Amino acid sequence: MIFQLIYETESITLIPMVWDRISNLRFGFKKLFVMYYIYQETNNKVFYFHAFIYTKGNLPRRTLYSQNPISSQQRGRTMTHTYGNDPSQHGKVLQPGIAAPDFTLESSPTDKVTLSQYRGRPVVLVFYPADWSPVCGDQLALYNELIPDFEQYQAQVIGISVDGVWSHQEFAKARNLHYPLLADFHPKGEVAKRYGVYSEPEGISDRALFVIDKDGIIAWSYIANPDENPGAAGILDALDAIAQKEKQGS
């Protein structure tokens, strides 16, 4: 029903693309949780609806729920977030206000990074699906350019994917990246899972951003479409909001 409505909007080119991606998954899932976001450019409002898709053989059957009424007037981009076999994972993407789970991961064959070592400074945690893929490269290159701007907020940017340290090392060298890339490699995707941004069917993390304040509390999070480069406007806005809040608090 809702799918039909969306289908009639100007998102027409995007929804089938998203739908194809879902229905082409051949991972034998029994129940897949999907979330669509519809961004309405005209008034900057975000609508979303979610769906449980049950598979029966290779043909997905879908049940759809809408969070907001969606009219055919709405236009804009769609975002998806898919969770794997376990629909109970719904809602587990860590939200603002929650303490960011601490972790220690290798940043190079000889070094480790612990999130809490940055306590006292904001941290921009960038989960991305894979080293070397084109969108990741652009996205990470953009953050690389913005290091001086992040530093104005004393913020540390950290990339994280399920790739191993040797891949990270070559990737960082090739792209001239000046911030740590952490290997969420063993146990695979453990940290991504704790942040609720691991995609079980694909075995990679989502493209997700977390801005963590100096006390280790998540201040902002964002899940992007895997093929979308989310840019940095949201990150800078979140860092700015943290700085403003601190100014008011002091």
Added chain:
Amino acid sequence: MRTQFSNDRLTIEVGDHDHVQGPASAPVTLVEYGDYQCPYCGQAYPIVKRLQSEMGDKLRFVFRNFPLTQVHEHAEHAAEAAEAAAAQGKFWEMHDALYENQKNLSDDHIVQLASKVGIDAKQVTDALGAHTYRQKVREDFIGGVHSGVNGTPSFFINGVRHDESYDYETLRAAILAKAK
């Protein structure tokens, strides 16, 4: 889950700080965030030129700097050189020369290009050495980031980000849709 979307509207209005071709009265303003060493921007360059010549006074074109300096080693100097050229009233001549010679943007070659388009080469060399225009380039870049620019080239048509392809047909259709 709190979700926020990158602002995909141009946050910095077109103004005196900009390099502009075409009249302010044009029904369509196309803003490009570009990098002189980016091959995709190099591909977009003749497309924009073609649209400009076809649309004449109906299209206003604005170019802003978005150099990915850590990926493209010459991008920053190329951008600063174009700004130095602007100080001598020859921004577009230099802009075109840079894109038309994108494969070789070493400092020496940039200065040669400057001489060729009739700019005082010494002034360009000095400006590069002193990073006179670094701040201007950086302002363009940060303004772009706040508008949701995530790579190059990024186009905005009448202030709205053009997320589709920038091939000739698609870009032309998107522009004509706004020209009505």
